[in-house]
Amino acid sequence: MSSATEATIGTDPPRLARFPATSRAIICVVLEHTMLSYSSLCQGGRHVWKIRHHLRHGGEHLEVSGDVPAGFAGFRDMALWKHRAQEERRKPDWGYLDAVDYVFDVPLDALTARGALEASGLPGSMRRD
Numbered sequence: 001m002s003s004a005t006e007a008t009i010g011t012d013p014p015r016l017a018r019f020p021a022t023s024r025a026i027i028c029v030v031l032e033h034t035m036l037s038y039s040s041l042c043q044g045g046r047h048v049w050k051i052r053h054h055l056r057h058g059g060e061h062l063e064v065s066g067d068v069p070a071g072f073a074g075f076r077d078m079a080l081w082k083h084r085a086q087e088e089r090r091k092p093d094w095g096y097l098d099a100v101d102y103v104f105d106v107p108l109d110a111l112t113a114r115g116a117l118e119a120s121g122l123p124g125s126m127r128r129d
Helices: 002-008 072-089 102-112 116-120
Strands: 024-031 036-043 046-054 063-066
Touching: 024 102, 036 102, 046 102, 072 102
Parallel strands: none
Antiparallel strands: 024 036, 036 046, 046 063
């Protein structure tokens, strides 16, 4: 994880500042073995937005900053609703081995949200609807 996000840590990471002012970078990290997901959009060496989830900090954990893509609140709220509904049905002795981490997908959904890839300048064909 450290090598994957090293370039994007901090408010204005030095490695991102090396890109030309007109460049954009989309960063996506998926570590299923630790249940960590991260995505961000950077432009001109600065974060436009970034979203991080790590199950270690709880099933509803999300760190969000910046001007997130349109539709973010909708898919975030749906993931949280599914998580809470699952928790209501869970029996105390089940543990988390059978649980679905719905919030894990939120940073990934942000990349494919309508408007996110267009804002990045990538072809719309990379977006899933």
